[in-house]
Amino acid sequence: MASDDTTPAPNDGPSDTDDSENTRIIRRAPLNTGSQPLSAAADPHTTIIRRHPTGSLPVAPEPATGYLPRATPVAVGPARPPRVDAKPAIATAVASIVSGWATGVIATDLITGWWGTDLLFCVAMGFLTAVAAGASISGVIALLLRRRTARLLIVVGAVISLLIFASLFVAGAKLPALVFAMPVLPLASIALAALPATARWSRSG
Template identity: 65%
Template sequence: MIRREPDTTLAPTTAAEIPDADAPQTSIIRRHPTGSFPVLPEPPVDEIATSYLPRATPVEVPAPRPPRPDPRAAVATAAVSILSGWATAVIATSLISAWWRTDELFCVAIGFLAAVSAGATIGGLISLLLRRRVGRLLIIVGAFVAVMIFAGLFVAGAALPTIVYAIPLLPIASVVLAALPATGRWCR
């Protein structure tokens, strides 16, 4: 229980404000003044500020975060890489099935290169879409290995439809798209 004694350092202004010594002590803590508030005189009418107040100068507020990079280059890289990987797998499978009886070692090498190209391209696509920098490198490695498969196809001298001679443009296009600065900004 808290009991407060009257403050004797403050001199009361009237006799009515002097606490009675015989009154029982209470545990109420007073949080407001015991006297009345002083009245401040009002300033004369001539001193009131009636002049023009200038407007505040506008301040440029910076953007809360940098703008997001445009995803079009990364989407184009992903789409062309998917097509390139699919075309490489089709050509490698066709090459292996046609040459298996004549040159098994060549077919094993093409199969190994196709597996490396597929692994690098798929890993690169996933990394690129997750905005990792290593995705661009993996796509370039997968495309380089795909070009090696097509070079092996041309060195073997296989009879191919004319459209197959245009398919190496897909890995080259995926390398070009992966190397674009816009794709790099997307990955950061």
């Protein structure tokens, strides 16, 4: 009869053979605990370049200041024509206005003096006076507005005024000597309207 001493002892744990067959042990290098220096190869390779400041931050240079000349103005568009002298046109307008006033005075005196004796003559005087006044007033306004027809209208009004003054001699009216000198006014209007300076003024508009 076998004794209990022959009974195989129980296994305290897995054997080395079983361990090698069932498990795989991964062994890593020991961590650096301070007792063993790490090699230079252990440091990771990085691309960051660290620089230390060598002084204060650089200051940007101040821009140079100075007087900047203004741009020269340049005319845009067509060049303006030279300025035309307005004195001849003003003289023409004044002479035409005074001539028209004198013509109206003479025509009124003739109509009132001959109304009872010659009605046809008075009607003709009234018609000529109205035409002369209309031409003179229109001519002065057109001259102030620089219209080309201004000189023609002034000349027409002055010529009709001369016809009215000529009727004084035909009628044989007794009038002061100053009245017979009044035809100088329409003649002056015609002469001033015919000046080249007046023509340039009327064409400048």
